[in-house]
Amino acid sequence: MNRTTLSLIAAAAALAAVTGFAAATAPGDDGDSAKAAARLPVERSSLLCPAPSTSDLAETAYTSYTPVSEGSGSSGKAALSSATRELTDGAGSGKGKGKADKPVLSPLKPGKPVAGESSGAESPALVGSADGNLAPGWTVQQTTEVAAGTGRGLLGVNCSAPDTDFWFPGASTAKERSDYIHLTNPDDSAAVVDVQLYGANGAIKSDVGEGIQVQPHSSVPVLLSTLTDKPQTNVTLHVTARSGRVAAAVLAADDKLGGDWLPASADPAGTVVLPGIPKDATSVRLVAFTPGDNDADLKVQLASPTGRITPAGHESLHVKSGMTAAVDLGDVTRGEAGSLVLTPTGDSAPVVAALRVVRGKGADQESAFIPATRPVGARATVADNRAKGSTLSLTAPGAAGTVKVTASAGTEGGTPVTKTYTVKGGTTMSVRPPVPAGLKGSYALTVEQVSGGEIYGSRMLDVSDADVPGVPMFTVQTLPDDRGTVSVPHADQDLSVLQK
DSSP: OOHHHHHHHHHHHHHHHHHOOOOOOOTTOOSOHHHHEEEEEOSEEEEEEOOOOSOTTOEEEEEEEOOOOTTSOSOEEEEEEESOOOBTTSSSSSOSOBOOOOOSBOOOSTTOOEEEEEESTTOOOEEEEEEETTOTTOEEEEEEEEOSSTTOEEEEEEOBOOBSEEEEEEEOOOTTEEEEEEEEEOSSSOEEEEEEEEETTEEEOOSTTSSEEEOTTEEEEEEGGGGOSSOOSSEEEEEEEEESOBEEEEEEEETTTEEEEEOOOOSOBSSEEEEEEOTTEEEEEEEEEBOSSSOEEEEEEEEOSSSEEOOTTOSEEEEOBTOOEEEEEESTTTTSOEEEEEEEOSSOOOBEEEEEEEEEETTEEEEEEEEOOOOOTTOEEEEEEOSSSEEEEEEESSSOEEEEEEEEEESSEEEOEEEEEEEOTTEEEEEOOOOOEEEESOEEEEEEEEEESOOEEEEEEEOOOTTSTTOOOEEEEEOOOOOOEEEEEOOSSOGGGGGO
16 A cells, blocks of 8 residues: 555545544445444534524523543634624625624633523524534534513524524414524525425425525524415425525424424434423424325334333324324323334334424413434533523433433533433433532533433423513423544554555
């Protein structure tokens, strides 16, 4: 092997580490994947946060956290700033230099969360990047409190990476809902985006949702009800970028049930897990959609603290191809926290799914969303946990699994604490997570798979207080793998001797 070949191998490894692309084994290679690739920390991450609210009463907290990752180096930098910036060429082309804004957040080192805040209706969308040792697993939580008005409540969302394809089952164009899809472009060139709605009878025709322009370093909110003349209670939203890339999230506001962010569902899959339904949920609605040409037939089960339970009267769900299916499960948890598990029966097509969860009764109700999510994997991270009000839900839909949960230091002080949990197969464990010793401020949680079957998780944040008497202000964030590492080529032979 010559030096040119060695250089190509090094270049491939560096490219994979920087971009996050996985390196696959060669065609026809049936070797062990553990031998074919190694895992290295990513070297750059991008996150985008949507504009938090249109309410003058909105108070928003931003919390950033990067876990400590072995092998990620000794230095790095990160910042989260306004997505909207003035371009010097005046044409919005992205070719000119942007006017620098003071970052909302400037993380300094892994293992130490930092917080920022904004208030009112003028808070912009944010765009951020991290590199070096601040990139692997970088997580930012945006949490907004709105005391009154349509969509009042606690609105929480994990700021997300830009992409080109998103599914949002659980959106609505009903008269009592004001749902906006927020599209944020982090790049120096415009993105062109198509927004398609699917109702109970299939695709909803609309020319308005085609070819939406999202200018460089900007964010565009689109009111979903403007895309159709016929309001529908349950719709699935598909967002695709023809050119460029965006981050996307739906802000759903209900006249009576408050509001929250609806994040994108995990990619279509045969088995779907929606973790962390609160024990005191008074109403749960399941919305599912199959994007393929075939129908889906699903077994519906609740993973309770003691095992899987089939909800009476809702044993199965048939989802027709290209049509949104919805079913009201009522107070399905019956006083015990649980997670919904959908499994295929027979030759069933992959689906996307989400839950709308309501707590409280009468005029004192609040809602949140739980989309289908990926497993915890190697490590999952969630920021903005409080000394009181955080609840961690862990679900093992198959075999039992063990995870290590670490509470970071606080934004203003505190000592990290770690605890291990074993979740029995087919059950959901709902616990108050560990709290850092001497906590000041908020803190982050990391969940790492230790052994056993796959674990899925979510975190509920409850900040009910006297400002809105009787209303259970809450939000739920799922805990998918934070993708802090990437596969890179691995050589079975020690090549160092060939360099001499």
